[in-house]
Amino acid sequence: MLKERSVGTLNGIMMLSVFALTLVATALIFANSIHVGAKPLAVITLVISLIFHLIFAIGFFMVQPNQAVALTLFGKYKGSTKTSGLRWANPFFSKHKVSLRVRNFDSDKLKVNELGGSPIEIGAVVVWRVVDSAEALFAVDDYTSFVRTQSEAALRQAATSYPYDGKDEDEIALRSHSSEISKHLMEEIQARLADAGVEVLEARISHLAYAPEIASAMLQRQQAGAIIAARSLIVEGAVGMVETALAKLKEDEIVDLDEERKAQMVSNLLTVLCSDKSTQPVVNAGSIY
Numbered sequence: 001m002l003k004e005r006s007v008g009t010l011n012g013i014m015m016l017s018v019f020a021l022t023l024v025a026t027a028l029i030f031a032n033s034i035h036v037g038a039k040p041l042a043v044i045t046l047v048i049s050l051i052f053h054l055i056f057a058i059g060f061f062m063v064q065p066n067q068a069v070a071l072t073l074f075g076k077y078k079g080s081t082k083t084s085g086l087r088w089a090n091p092f093f094s095k096h097k098v099s100l101r102v103r104n105f106d107s108d109k110l111k112v113n114e115l116g117g118s119p120i121e122i123g124a125v126v127v128w129r130v131v132d133s134a135e136a137l138f139a140v141d142d143y144t145s146f147v148r149t150q151s152e153a154a155l156r157q158a159a160t161s162y163p164y165d166g167k168d169e170d171e172i173a174l175r176s177h178s179s180e181i182s183k184h185l186m187e188e189i190q191a192r193l194a195d196a197g198v199e200v201l202e203a204r205i206s207h208l209a210y211a212p213e214i215a216s217a218m219l220q221r222q223q224a225g226a227i228i229a230a231r232s233l234i235v236e237g238a239v240g241m242v243e244t245a246l247a248k249l250k251e252d253e254i255v256d257l258d259e260e261r262k263a264q265m266v267s268n269l270l271t272v273l274c275s276d277k278s279t280q281p282v283v284n285a286g287s288i289y
Contacts, residue, residue: 002077002134002135002138002139003132003134003135004068004070004079004080004132004133004134004135004197005079005080005134006079006080006081007071007078007079007080007081007089008079009071009081009083009087009088009089010087010088010089011085011086011087011088012060012061012062012085012086012087012088013085013086015059015060015088016060016086016088019053019056019057022049022052022053022056023049023053026045026046026049026053029042029045029049030042030045030046030049033045055091056091057091058091059088059089059090059091059093060086060087060088061086061087061088061089061095062085062086062087063081063082063083063084063085063087063097064084065084066099066100066101067082067084067097067098067099067100067101068080068081068082068097068098068100068130068133069081069082069087069095069096069097069098069133070095070096070097070098070133070134070137070138071089071090071093071094071095071096072093072094072096073090073092073093073094074092077134077138078093080133080134082100096133096137098130098133098136098137099130100129100130100131100133101129102127102128102129102201103127103128103129104125104126104127104128105125105126105147105148105151106123106124106125106206107123107124107125107126107148107151107152107155107206108123108152109121109122109123109207110122110123110152110155110156110159111211112156112159112160113159113160114159114160114162114163114164114174115160115161115162115163116163116164118164118210118211119210119211119213120159120164120174120208120209120210120211121207121208121209121210121211122155122159122174122205122207122208123155123205123206123207123208124151124155124185124203124204124205124206124207125202125203125204125206126147126151126189126200126202126203127200127201127202127203128147128193128198128199128200128201129198129199129201130143130197130198130199131197131198131199132197133197134197135195135196135197136196136197136198137197139195139196139197140195140196143196143197143198146193146196147193147196147198150189150192150193150196151189151192151203153192154185154188154189154192154203155185157188158181158184158185158188159174161184162174162177162181164208164210174205174208175208178204178205181205182202182203182204182205185203185204185205186200186202186203189203238269241269242266242269245269246262246265246266
Protein backbone atom coordinates (compact mmCIF):
# COMPACT_ATOMS: atom_id res chain seq x y z
CA MET A 1 0.00 0.00 0.00
CA LEU A 2 1.12 3.56 -0.73
CA LYS A 3 2.14 5.30 2.50
CA GLU A 4 2.64 8.99 3.15
CA ARG A 5 6.21 10.30 3.17
CA SER A 6 7.65 13.79 3.44
CA VAL A 7 9.04 15.70 0.49
CA GLY A 8 11.30 18.73 0.63
CA THR A 9 9.84 22.09 -0.42
CA LEU A 10 11.36 25.59 -0.32
CA ASN A 11 10.21 28.66 1.52
CA GLY A 12 7.88 30.54 -0.80
CA ILE A 13 8.88 34.01 0.44
CA MET A 14 12.55 33.34 -0.30
CA MET A 15 11.76 31.98 -3.77
CA LEU A 16 9.49 34.94 -4.41
CA SER A 17 12.49 37.22 -3.76
CA VAL A 18 14.53 35.20 -6.26
CA PHE A 19 11.66 35.50 -8.74
CA ALA A 20 11.60 39.29 -8.34
CA LEU A 21 15.40 39.61 -8.68
CA THR A 22 15.43 37.60 -11.92
CA LEU A 23 12.65 39.79 -13.30
CA VAL A 24 14.66 42.90 -12.50
CA ALA A 25 17.78 41.39 -14.08
CA THR A 26 15.81 40.52 -17.22
CA ALA A 27 14.45 44.06 -17.44
CA LEU A 28 17.97 45.51 -17.16
CA ILE A 29 19.33 43.18 -19.84
CA PHE A 30 16.43 44.05 -22.14
CA ALA A 31 16.92 47.79 -21.64
CA ASN A 32 20.68 47.53 -22.20
CA SER A 33 20.18 45.50 -25.39
CA ILE A 34 17.78 48.10 -26.77
CA HIS A 35 20.21 50.85 -25.80
CA VAL A 36 23.13 49.33 -27.75
CA GLY A 37 20.89 48.56 -30.70
CA ALA A 38 20.74 44.77 -30.32
CA LYS A 39 16.96 44.61 -30.66
CA PRO A 40 16.74 40.96 -31.90
CA LEU A 41 18.83 39.83 -28.94
CA ALA A 42 16.61 41.83 -26.60
CA VAL A 43 13.46 40.21 -27.98
CA ILE A 44 14.91 36.69 -27.71
CA THR A 45 16.08 37.38 -24.15
CA LEU A 46 12.63 38.71 -23.19
CA VAL A 47 10.76 35.70 -24.65
CA ILE A 48 13.07 33.19 -22.95
CA SER A 49 12.80 35.09 -19.67
CA LEU A 50 9.01 35.18 -19.79
CA ILE A 51 8.82 31.43 -20.46
CA PHE A 52 11.25 30.76 -17.62
CA HIS A 53 9.36 32.97 -15.14
CA LEU A 54 6.03 31.48 -16.17
CA ILE A 55 7.31 27.97 -15.43
CA PHE A 56 8.98 29.22 -12.26
CA ALA A 57 5.71 30.76 -11.00
CA ILE A 58 3.86 27.45 -11.36
CA GLY A 59 6.01 26.10 -8.51
CA PHE A 60 4.35 28.36 -5.93
CA PHE A 61 1.50 26.96 -3.83
CA MET A 62 -0.18 27.70 -0.51
CA VAL A 63 -0.54 25.25 2.38
CA GLN A 64 -3.24 26.11 4.94
CA PRO A 65 -3.03 25.07 8.63
CA ASN A 66 -4.09 21.43 9.10
CA GLN A 67 -3.72 20.75 5.41
CA ALA A 68 -1.44 18.42 3.46
CA VAL A 69 -0.36 18.73 -0.16
CA ALA A 70 0.60 15.54 -2.00
CA LEU A 71 3.05 16.04 -4.87
CA THR A 72 3.22 13.78 -7.92
CA LEU A 73 5.56 13.88 -10.90
CA PHE A 74 4.09 12.50 -14.13
CA GLY A 75 1.78 10.21 -12.17
CA LYS A 76 4.37 9.05 -9.60
CA TYR A 77 3.88 9.96 -5.95
CA LYS A 78 6.91 11.90 -4.65
CA GLY A 79 5.77 12.82 -1.15
CA SER A 80 3.61 15.19 0.91
CA THR A 81 4.24 18.41 2.78
CA LYS A 82 2.33 19.74 5.80
CA THR A 83 4.39 22.90 6.37
CA SER A 84 1.87 25.74 6.28
CA GLY A 85 2.44 28.98 4.40
CA LEU A 86 3.68 29.90 0.95
CA ARG A 87 5.85 27.07 -0.44
CA TRP A 88 7.71 26.37 -3.68
CA ALA A 89 8.47 23.02 -5.29
CA ASN A 90 9.41 21.64 -8.67
CA PRO A 91 7.05 23.38 -11.16
CA PHE A 92 6.41 20.04 -12.87
CA PHE A 93 4.96 18.57 -9.67
CA SER A 94 1.18 18.12 -9.62
CA LYS A 95 -0.27 19.30 -6.33
CA HIS A 96 -3.19 17.55 -4.60
CA LYS A 97 -4.55 19.21 -1.46
CA VAL A 98 -6.30 17.30 1.32
CA SER A 99 -7.68 18.67 4.59
CA LEU A 100 -6.46 17.15 7.87
CA ARG A 101 -9.12 18.90 9.93
CA VAL A 102 -11.59 16.96 12.09
CA ARG A 103 -14.86 16.25 10.27
CA ASN A 104 -18.15 14.65 11.20
CA PHE A 105 -21.31 13.53 9.48
CA ASP A 106 -24.73 12.34 10.58
CA SER A 107 -25.72 9.20 8.74
CA ASP A 108 -29.14 8.63 7.24
CA LYS A 109 -31.74 6.80 9.31
CA LEU A 110 -31.27 3.17 8.33
CA LYS A 111 -34.00 0.57 8.60
CA VAL A 112 -32.54 -2.78 9.71
CA ASN A 113 -33.51 -5.85 11.72
CA GLU A 114 -31.94 -6.12 15.17
CA LEU A 115 -30.68 -9.42 16.60
CA GLY A 116 -34.19 -10.56 17.52
CA GLY A 117 -35.51 -9.86 14.03
CA SER A 118 -37.56 -6.76 14.87
CA PRO A 119 -37.27 -3.90 12.36
CA ILE A 120 -35.73 -0.75 13.83
CA GLU A 121 -34.54 2.64 12.65
CA ILE A 122 -30.97 3.60 13.57
CA GLY A 123 -28.61 6.46 12.79
CA ALA A 124 -25.13 7.45 13.94
CA VAL A 125 -22.75 10.41 14.15
CA VAL A 126 -19.17 9.67 13.07
CA VAL A 127 -16.22 11.99 13.83
CA TRP A 128 -13.12 11.39 11.71
CA ARG A 129 -10.06 12.94 10.10
CA VAL A 130 -7.43 12.12 7.47
CA VAL A 131 -4.08 11.03 8.92
CA ASP A 132 -2.37 9.71 5.75
CA SER A 133 -2.76 11.97 2.73
CA ALA A 134 -1.27 9.44 0.30
CA GLU A 135 -3.71 6.67 1.23
CA ALA A 136 -6.69 9.05 1.31
CA LEU A 137 -5.94 10.36 -2.18
CA PHE A 138 -4.58 7.32 -3.98
CA ALA A 139 -5.82 4.21 -2.12
CA VAL A 140 -9.52 4.94 -2.67
CA ASP A 141 -11.35 6.80 -5.41
CA ASP A 142 -13.23 9.30 -3.20
CA TYR A 143 -12.32 9.08 0.48
CA THR A 144 -15.25 11.20 1.75
CA SER A 145 -17.78 8.99 -0.02
CA PHE A 146 -15.86 5.91 1.09
CA VAL A 147 -16.04 6.99 4.74
CA ARG A 148 -19.81 7.53 4.56
CA THR A 149 -20.54 4.24 2.78
CA GLN A 150 -18.35 2.12 5.05
CA SER A 151 -19.68 3.83 8.20
CA GLU A 152 -23.26 3.01 7.24
CA ALA A 153 -22.26 -0.58 6.47
CA ALA A 154 -20.62 -0.86 9.90
CA LEU A 155 -23.74 0.63 11.50
CA ARG A 156 -25.91 -2.01 9.85
CA GLN A 157 -23.59 -4.75 11.07
CA ALA A 158 -23.63 -3.40 14.63
CA ALA A 159 -27.43 -3.10 14.65
CA THR A 160 -27.88 -6.74 13.62
CA SER A 161 -25.42 -7.94 16.27
CA TYR A 162 -27.39 -6.77 19.33
CA PRO A 163 -31.02 -6.81 20.48
CA TYR A 164 -32.98 -3.59 20.88
CA ASP A 165 -33.79 -4.45 24.50
CA GLY A 166 -31.88 -6.97 26.61
CA LYS A 167 -33.67 -9.76 28.45
CA ASP A 168 -31.58 -9.04 31.55
CA GLU A 169 -29.21 -6.33 32.77
CA ASP A 170 -26.07 -8.26 31.76
CA GLU A 171 -27.05 -8.62 28.10
CA ILE A 172 -25.68 -5.84 25.91
CA ALA A 173 -28.53 -4.09 24.09
CA LEU A 174 -28.76 -1.16 21.72
CA ARG A 175 -31.01 0.89 23.98
CA SER A 176 -29.37 0.31 27.35
CA HIS A 177 -25.64 -0.05 26.64
CA SER A 178 -24.73 3.02 24.59
CA SER A 179 -21.05 3.04 25.65
CA GLU A 180 -20.42 -0.57 24.61
CA ILE A 181 -22.31 -0.11 21.34
CA SER A 182 -20.38 3.08 20.51
CA LYS A 183 -17.06 1.36 21.18
CA HIS A 184 -17.99 -1.60 18.98
CA LEU A 185 -19.22 0.71 16.22
CA MET A 186 -16.05 2.82 16.28
CA GLU A 187 -13.81 -0.26 16.10
CA GLU A 188 -15.86 -1.69 13.24
CA ILE A 189 -15.68 1.55 11.23
CA GLN A 190 -11.95 1.95 11.89
CA ALA A 191 -11.27 -1.56 10.65
CA ARG A 192 -13.07 -0.78 7.40
CA LEU A 193 -11.23 2.53 6.92
CA ALA A 194 -7.74 1.36 7.88
CA ASP A 195 -6.51 1.35 4.26
CA ALA A 196 -8.01 4.76 3.44
CA GLY A 197 -5.72 6.84 5.65
CA VAL A 198 -8.60 7.82 7.96
CA GLU A 199 -8.77 7.80 11.77
CA VAL A 200 -12.15 7.49 13.49
CA LEU A 201 -12.26 9.67 16.61
CA GLU A 202 -15.80 8.92 17.75
CA ALA A 203 -18.88 7.04 16.65
CA ARG A 204 -22.14 7.10 18.57
CA ILE A 205 -25.81 6.30 18.02
CA SER A 206 -27.80 9.47 17.26
CA HIS A 207 -31.20 7.90 16.50
CA LEU A 208 -32.74 4.65 17.69
CA ALA A 209 -36.39 3.63 17.46
CA TYR A 210 -38.62 0.78 16.43
CA ALA A 211 -39.86 0.92 12.85
CA PRO A 212 -43.26 2.67 12.53
CA GLU A 213 -45.14 -0.53 11.66
CA ILE A 214 -44.32 -2.15 15.01
CA ALA A 215 -43.74 0.91 17.20
CA SER A 216 -47.25 0.81 18.72
CA ALA A 217 -47.07 -2.89 19.58
CA MET A 218 -43.61 -2.53 21.08
CA LEU A 219 -44.75 0.42 23.17
CA GLN A 220 -47.58 -1.67 24.60
CA ARG A 221 -45.11 -4.44 25.39
CA GLN A 222 -42.82 -2.00 27.19
CA GLN A 223 -45.76 -0.57 29.13
CA ALA A 224 -46.86 -4.07 30.11
CA GLY A 225 -43.37 -4.90 31.27
CA ALA A 226 -43.23 -1.73 33.35
CA ILE A 227 -46.63 -2.47 34.93
CA ILE A 228 -45.58 -6.03 35.79
CA ALA A 229 -42.34 -4.80 37.35
CA ALA A 230 -44.22 -2.19 39.39
CA ARG A 231 -46.82 -4.71 40.54
CA SER A 232 -44.12 -7.14 41.58
CA LEU A 233 -42.50 -4.45 43.70
CA ILE A 234 -45.84 -3.49 45.24
CA VAL A 235 -46.69 -7.11 46.12
CA GLU A 236 -43.25 -7.67 47.61
CA GLY A 237 -43.65 -4.59 49.80
CA ALA A 238 -47.22 -5.50 50.79
CA VAL A 239 -46.23 -8.99 51.90
CA GLY A 240 -43.49 -7.49 54.06
CA MET A 241 -45.94 -5.06 55.63
CA VAL A 242 -48.43 -7.86 56.38
CA GLU A 243 -45.74 -9.96 57.98
CA THR A 244 -44.68 -7.01 60.12
CA ALA A 245 -48.28 -6.28 61.15
CA LEU A 246 -48.98 -9.89 62.20
CA ALA A 247 -45.71 -10.10 64.10
CA LYS A 248 -46.41 -6.81 65.89
CA LEU A 249 -49.94 -7.90 66.91
CA LYS A 250 -48.58 -11.13 68.33
CA GLU A 251 -45.64 -9.46 70.04
CA ASP A 252 -47.76 -6.81 71.78
CA GLU A 253 -50.53 -9.37 72.55
CA ILE A 254 -53.15 -7.00 71.19
CA VAL A 255 -55.29 -9.74 69.73
CA ASP A 256 -54.99 -13.51 69.44
CA LEU A 257 -55.96 -14.60 65.93
CA ASP A 258 -56.63 -18.13 64.84
CA GLU A 259 -55.53 -19.38 61.43
CA GLU A 260 -58.84 -18.58 59.76
CA ARG A 261 -58.83 -14.98 61.01
CA LYS A 262 -55.18 -14.58 60.09
CA ALA A 263 -55.98 -15.66 56.54
CA GLN A 264 -58.89 -13.22 56.39
CA MET A 265 -56.72 -10.40 57.73
CA VAL A 266 -53.96 -11.15 55.27
CA SER A 267 -56.48 -11.12 52.44
CA ASN A 268 -57.92 -7.78 53.54
CA LEU A 269 -54.50 -6.15 54.01
CA LEU A 270 -53.22 -7.35 50.63
CA THR A 271 -56.39 -6.09 48.95
CA VAL A 272 -55.92 -2.66 50.52
CA LEU A 273 -52.17 -2.43 49.87
CA CYS A 274 -52.12 -3.85 46.34
CA SER A 275 -55.23 -2.14 44.98
CA ASP A 276 -54.62 0.60 42.40
CA LYS A 277 -57.74 2.43 43.64
CA SER A 278 -58.62 3.76 47.05
CA THR A 279 -60.53 1.21 49.15
CA GLN A 280 -63.80 1.89 51.00
CA PRO A 281 -64.11 0.51 54.56
CA VAL A 282 -67.10 -1.69 55.33
CA VAL A 283 -68.30 -2.00 58.89
CA ASN A 284 -69.79 -5.40 59.77
CA ALA A 285 -72.60 -4.56 62.22
CA GLY A 286 -74.10 -8.06 62.30
CA SER A 287 -72.53 -8.84 65.66
CA ILE A 288 -74.05 -5.79 67.32
CA TYR A 289 -77.63 -7.13 67.22
